[in-house]
Amino acid sequence: MQPVFKLENVTKTYNNSGSTFTALKDINLEIEEGEIFGIIGMSGAGKSTLVRTLNRLEEVSSGSVSFYGQELKGLKDPEIRRVRQQIAMIFQSFNLLNQRNVLNNVMQPLRIAGVRKGEGREKALEMLKVVGLEEKKNEYPSRLSGGQRQRVAIARALAADPRVLLCDEATSALDPKMTGEILDLLKEINVTRKLTIVIITHEMSVVERICDRVAIIDEGRLAEVGEVKEIFRAPRSAAARKLVFPSNPFDPSGKDSRLIRVAFDGQAASRPFIAELVEKTGKKVNILSANTKSVGGIGYGQMVMELPKAPEDQNTVIEFFRDSGLNVQEVERE
Numbered sequence: 001m002q003p004v005f006k007l008e009n010v011t012k013t014y015n016n017s018g019s020t021f022t023a024l025k026d027i028n029l030e031i032e033e034g035e036i037f038g039i040i041g042m043s044g045a046g047k048s049t050l051v052r053t054l055n056r057l058e059e060v061s062s063g064s065v066s067f068y069g070q071e072l073k074g075l076k077d078p079e080i081r082r083v084r085q086q087i088a089m090i091f092q093s094f095n096l097l098n099q100r101n102v103l104n105n106v107m108q109p110l111r112i113a114g115v116r117k118g119e120g121r122e123k124a125l126e127m128l129k130v131v132g133l134e135e136k137k138n139e140y141p142s143r144l145s146g147g148q149r150q151r152v153a154i155a156r157a158l159a160a161d162p163r164v165l166l167c168d169e170a171t172s173a174l175d176p177k178m179t180g181e182i183l184d185l186l187k188e189i190n191v192t193r194k195l196t197i198v199i200i201t202h203e204m205s206v207v208e209r210i211c212d213r214v215a216i217i218d219e220g221r222l223a224e225v226g227e228v229k230e231i232f233r234a235p236r237s238a239a240a241r242k243l244v245f246p247s248n249p250f251d252p253s254g255k256d257s258r259l260i261r262v263a264f265d266g267q268a269a270s271r272p273f274i275a276e277l278v279e280k281t282g283k284k285v286n287i288l289s290a291n292t293k294s295v296g297g298i299g300y301g302q303m304v305m306e307l308p309k310a311p312e313d314q315n316t317v318i319e320f321f322r323d324s325g326l327n328v329q330e331v332e333r334e
Contacts, residue, residue, distance in 0.1 A: 002069050003030040004164060004196050005054055010063035012049055023049040025220040027063070036190050036197045038207035038228070040243065041217035050217060051166055051200045055087045056080055068163075085113065088157035092169040094149045096141040096156075102128065103137040106156045113160060120159075127155035131185060147178035154185065158193070165189075167199045171206060183210050204243045208232065208295045216240050229295050232302075233263045233327045245304070245331065248288040252306045258314055259288070259331035262321050263302045273324060283308055283317050304331055 012024040023046045031037045041047045052058040053065050056072045065072045067083055075083065096105050103124055110120035128134045131151040141149055150170060157165055167186070171179040187210045190197050199211060207214045207228055215225040218239035224231060235241045245261055252259060262273075278284060286306035293300055307314040321328050 001033060004033050004068060005029070005031040005198075006064075006066045006069075007053070008064045008066075010050075010053060010065060011061050012046075012053065012058060013061045023220050024053070024060075027222050029215055029222060029225065031196065031198060032213075033196055034190070034194055035212040036187070036199065036210050038199045038201065038211035038214035039217060040201055040204065040207050040214055041239070042202060045217045046220040047200050047202075047217045048168055051168055051198060054164075054166060054198065055084050055089070085160055086163045087166060088160065088162035088164070089166040089168065090150070090153045090157050090170045092172045094141070094146075094153045094173075096149055096152060098141050101138050101140050102133065102144070102152050105141070105152055106159055109156060109160050123159055124155070127158050128152075130158065130189070131155045145178070146174050147181055150174065150178075150182050151185065154182075154189070158189070158195075162195070164196045164198065167197065169200055169202070171201070172203075179206070180209070186210060205293075208293060212296070216243065229265075229298065229300070232295050232300055233265070234329065238332075241329070241332075244302075246289045246291050246302060248304055250286075250288045252288060253286065255333075257309075258307045259304060259333070260307060260318065260321075261302055261304050261329045261331050263300065263327045263329075265298060265300050271324075273321070273326070276324075277317065277320050281316050281320055283313050283320075285317060 007027050007029040010024055010027040011022065013020055013022045027050065039047045039050060049058055053060055060073065070083070072080065072083065097108065103121070106124035106127055107120045110123060115123070125134060125137065128137055131154050133148060133151050133155065136144065136148065141152070144152065171182050174182060183206065186197055189195055199206065201207060211228050213226060214228050214231060216223045216237060216239050218237070223237040223239040224235065231240055232244055235244045274285070285308070288304045288306060290303040291301065307317055318328055
């Protein structure tokens with residue numbers, strides 16, 4: 001199957017007053033049709049620059065970006081406008097027109113596309129129903145909550161029947177409850193409308209909740225890409241481990257203590273691993289942090305623990321967990 005987006009050796013460099021800054025460095029990436037794809041990184045990592053190359057709001061300095069096999073770089077203005085009609089975008093700040101009511105905000109892209117008023121109104125009402133806001137059609141943005149305004153922005157984005165929806169930090173301005181509702185709505189739209197969704201975020205919880213795959217961007221480079229559940233279980237890069245590993249609410253007993261992270265999925269969550277460890281080996285560990293979460297609808301858990309001081313005891317503990325089918329990784333001390 002042909003990918004929706006294919007990026008090959010993409011580099012983006014900015015020149016300003018004689019100095020240069022490279023925001024993207026040799027990015028190679030494919031995004032498949034129908035998936036929810038996450039792009040995550042810390043502030044300044046280059047993720048927003050990356051997503052803006054997908055619709056050529058940013059010109060790449062070198063490399064290529066293709067959309068369903070069509071290279072974007074050489075397209076003339078009319079051609080790139082046709083491509084952009086297939087790639088909708090929503091933002092953290094909603095970007096609604098405050099002087100227009102909800103219905104007219106959703107109709108705006110249809111007006112620009114030359115759709116007749118009656119047809120546009122019917123389409124806009126249909127999209128408001130999709131996002132659960134048909135009763136708010138005559139309200140103005142200033143009278144809506146943040147979550148409702150983002151729903152209006154989603155309805156507006158869907159009005160032109162795009163093939164792709166780009167979400168640039170679309171939930172960052174929302175509280176946790178509203179964030180969950182918007183993410184659930186995006187997942188529903190992905191399933192019912194077969195819409196490819198690309199989500200830009202700095203929050204791993206967003207990726208874990210609805211994304212199928214994720215790319216981790218670190219200082220302009222692609223640090224890691226893969227299925228979300230696999231990256232949670234066994235992150236390979238330092239950037240991924242920083243995002244996935246839990247913070248430790250308790251300090252280890254000494255500065256030279258050896259720490260490990262043990263990850264398990266829902267099938268193993270009911271087993272009393274720590275009790276089994278003590279019973280079968282006689283070794284004890286100090287649990288520094290533990291949590292569980294839903295990753296792609298499956299329950300996952302992780303624990304960070306301090307190993308016994310003796311090296312042979314440490315090896316015994318690690319072997320026990322690995323023999324039990326759990327993923328074990330060393331936790332680097334800062």
